């Protein structure tokens with residue numbers, strides 16, 4: 001492989017070494033979580049909190065590798081959960097810190113247990129608030145309602161836009177006017193919105209104007225306002241000063257405690273997926289490398305979002321002399337990671353290192369086609385590698401049926 005050129009994020013953690021130098025002993029495919037990069041993200045987030053007095057939570061749906069929660073914990077106020085299991089994980093693995101939960105709809109048979117773990121419970125609708133709110137209030141919980149400010153600030157990613165027309169996420173002002181009663185309003189401690197995805201603070205600014213327009217009348221009665229996630233705070237170039245101004249303004253204008261619950265920003269550029277080339281083939285003018293990792297199984301957002309993940313020492317197609325399409329070993333025709341160019345032709349056995357693989361990967365992967373789950377390692381700040389978890393046939397089989405006796 002070529003010599004390293006990229007020592008900036010997402011490959012800063014390699015410290016100028018090649019992937020082969022650092023990781024040649026690890027069986028592939030495998031994820032490698034980068035402790036130092038996580039800590040750097042935590043430090044950036046903690047600065048925002050200390051400059052403004054806001055509280056920042058880890059949205060666990062993006063990153064739930066609890067072995068590394070102790071790295072983030074000193075910088076955060078707690079965790080955010082999408083339901084019972086994540087709430088329990090947050091309570092178990094970041095003990096003593098706040099647990100917040102939002103779910104599109106809660107189930108009766110889970111709610112009692114949820115009350116054991118969650119401090120803040122956010123409902124999606126006045127109906128859910130009416131159904132569960134009194135019980136949660138009696139249990140001493142802080143209660144919120146997710147609002148929909150009906151302000152789309154992103155284009156092209158409709159599945160990530162909770163403000164898209166007809167969205168089921170959050171209560172619109174019209175729905176509020178139809179269904180909120182004084183009794184329901186009495187239950188509320190705060191409001192929650194989550195409308196951004198990988199965005200800068202200009203989109204937050206626009207969103208806050210819509211929040212004020214539709215819900216400014218009730219905000220002075222609230223104790224807190226949760227700005228949700230999607231703030232790309234730890235991305236180089238993100239306008240942190242504007243974020244801090246908007247937080248301060250909200251806190252002063254409405255006398256609320258502001259919460260942020262980023263997922264991506266907590267673990268951005270804090271992990272790798274190491275993969276080897278299994279075969280090289282050609283179809284017409286297209287040179288193709290088949291890897292031992294799969295977009296569909298091991299980096300599903302590459303197909304769902306979709307996006308093209310960063311790859312160490314590779315460029316966009318056509319920039320360097322040798323362009324290859326990288327694909328997985330599954331039967332899915334679209335199991336393609338992307339087209340990349342290299343200094344030298346790829347060969348069987350080459351080690352490829354994808355960047356920014358800590359988020360929406362280990363917590364979202366699957367065993368479609370009976371693909372093995374990649375092992376999970378951590379690269380500690382002192383340069384030591386530690387294996388956190390290996391997977392085998394039983395992880396595939398026993399998710400599907402009756403255990404052998």
Ligand SMILES: *Cc1c(COP(=O)(O)O)cnc(C)c1O
Nearest residue numbers: 059062194228229230262263264
């Ligand atoms: C997804 C989500 C988050 C985290 O979003 P990121 O884009 O990973 O920052 C936070 N809060 C809620 C309610 C979410 O659904």
